[in-house]
Amino acid sequence: MSGRRAPVHINLQLDEPLNVRKPAEATHWTERFIGHVAPGRILTDSELTHLVERLSSPNKVLVIGGFHKPDTLLNESLGRLAMMPNVTVLCESIANIHNRLFIDSIDSTLSILDDEGKRSLTPDVVITFGGALVSRFVKQYLRNYRVGEHWHVGMTDNTIDCFQSLTLRIDMEAGSFFAQIADAMRESVDSDYSARWHEVAREARQLHDKYVSSIPWSDMSAMSVIMSMLPHDCNLQLSNGTSIRYAQLFSSRDIRRSDCNRGVSGIDGCTSTAIGASTVYDGVTVLITSDMSAQYDIGALTVDCIPPRFKMIVMCNGGGGIFRFISSTSNQPELEEYFVVKRHFPLQQMAEAYGFRYFEADSEESLRHNFQNFMEVSDRPSIMAVHTPAEESAEVLRGYFKRHAR
Ligand SMILES: Cc1ncc(C[n+]2csc(CCOP(=O)(O)OP(=O)(O)O)c2C)c(N)n1
Ligand SMILES: [Mg+2]
The missing domain is CATH 3.40.50.1220 (TPP-binding domain)
Known part of the structure; x- marks a missing residue:
């Protein structure tokens, strides 16, 4: 120790569920051989x-x-x-x-x-x-x-x-x-x-199809349309909010490759990783991310070697939608202020400033219609903002996991 003041990094292991207070229990270590x-x-x-x-x-x-x-x-x-x-x-x-x-x-x-x-x-x-x-x-x-x-x-x-x-x-x-x-x-x-x-x-698949065909416009219905419209030869990149979790609910059998910048599931760097991948992969690379992850890594859009075959879909669902869904945060009084953190996101201005083509969708019809243009071969990379309702999206996802009991 030099005696200088310096940052200290402390890792604490927290057991789930995070929001239940329980008395501390003594840890009993047992030996196991691997x-x-x-x-x-x-x-x-x-x-x-x-x-x-x-x-x-x-x-x-x-x-x-x-x-x-x-x-x-x-x-x-x-x-x-x-x-x-x-x-x-x-x-x-x-x-x-x-x-x-x-x-x-x-x-x-x-x-x-x-x-x-x-x-x-x-x-x-x-x-x-x-x-x-x-x-x-x-x-x-x-x-x-x-x-x-x-x-x-x-x-x-x-x-x-x-x-x-x-x-x-x-x-x-x-x-x-x-x-x-x-x-x-x-x-x-x-x-x-x-x-x-x-x-x-x-x-499970039958219940999935029945459920998805009955839900209102939401993150899940948008993901269902996107996953069904992705071309077979595309490379899919998923960010670490709910994008990766939604994508796993739909079959990816027809997609050439799917990746997620998992690491320790950080939301930083998802866009940079996808852009990097798009520079070396053959064919189109489609990133599906969401508004908070996109803002965390907004600097990635400033890179000047982004190939035109890079396509970025941003689910604009009012911030960190995952926190409206997971039980440890969804009922917390601080949910909207400290977890979800809904912010104005001038995505269109950003896209235009950095030379991207820009598209939007706010319904199944507009998504289906604009997706075709978004995916067209072009001389510039493209961004598409998909606007979905915040609370309903969390409700629909919660309902999905109870679909067998309906
Ligand atoms: C660097 C980093 N900071 C914070 C987190 C915690 N975290 C996990 S998901 C998430 C919100 C993601 O929001 P968004 O990208 O909008 O995705 P959505 O949940 O809406 O799908 C946050 C802050 C993290 N994983 N990584
Ligand atoms: Mg979001």
Whole structure:
């Protein structure tokens, strides 16, 4: 210590729910051992035999994909694994894996399961790959219904125990790992594990369609239109407010790649990241962000190398809409003043000042109509402001997760 005054950074772990005052409890530490396999490029025969044995039916296996770059080997190997009747693959949209056998709407599916459904689908072994999961539903589910084993596969320096039950770290590229596992798996005892997951996912999708077709103009109805109108060959970038969460409710099977500047889910830098990506990706890059995230990173628009194929959609929903939805803030008296922070946002003036084409929508009809022009090939990048009602949008999203009870 030099004795000089300097900023101090203190990290405190806060347990959810944040808004409930409970008496402090003494922490009881228990020791747990996390195994470690570090085979490098391939698993040895004995490692493979041991792992495959754990994955064979009647054991129920759930594979969950977090954010990952598109990877043909990974996609193809998981496709083969998903054909096993005791294996189910759940994936976030930013895992960038696509197969009709993968369940790519995790929150939508889990939100219709009751306690008994969750209990009966609890896996014996869960395997995760990719970055930190976005879905709170899956984290809460697998924390509450303890899984027997959790393996995480990937080349990573840190050990993230997202279900508080990690038993094994496998330091290997996910594509190589699943390719070896899929080659070695043999069909054994019949299992209905995968079929039962798919039945729930089917029902969730039907309820989703019914709900979305009945809702008023809101963030969700706008996202539904946008997701259905995105061209198949586009690169989708999502910001860290509700954009990433809404996008995960809609299938991204047809989108070339989806990314989100996850990190520690900061809303700063989402626009800069998307612009950077658009300079190197082929085809159009579409960023879906919202008013507060866009304002945090407004300096990104001043960069002078923004390609015309960069398209930015700003959901103007009256500030940090996520805080009107999440239970820890939605009922706080300080909600509007300190969390949501609705501000005047001169987006049109900004767009024009920095040479963007500018579009607006404030209804489903105007969105459908203007989206075509917004997406047209042009000599300048484009911004589209989508104006949605604040409170109704939060209400519609809350209703979505109760849609099975209607
Ligand atoms: C750098 C940073 N500051 C604060 C937060 C906390 N935070 C999470 S979401 C959010 C609001 C996002 O608002 P907006 O971009 O308008 O998205 P919406 O919730 O409306 O979809 C904030 C402030 C954060 N994630 N990162
Ligand atoms: Mg917003």
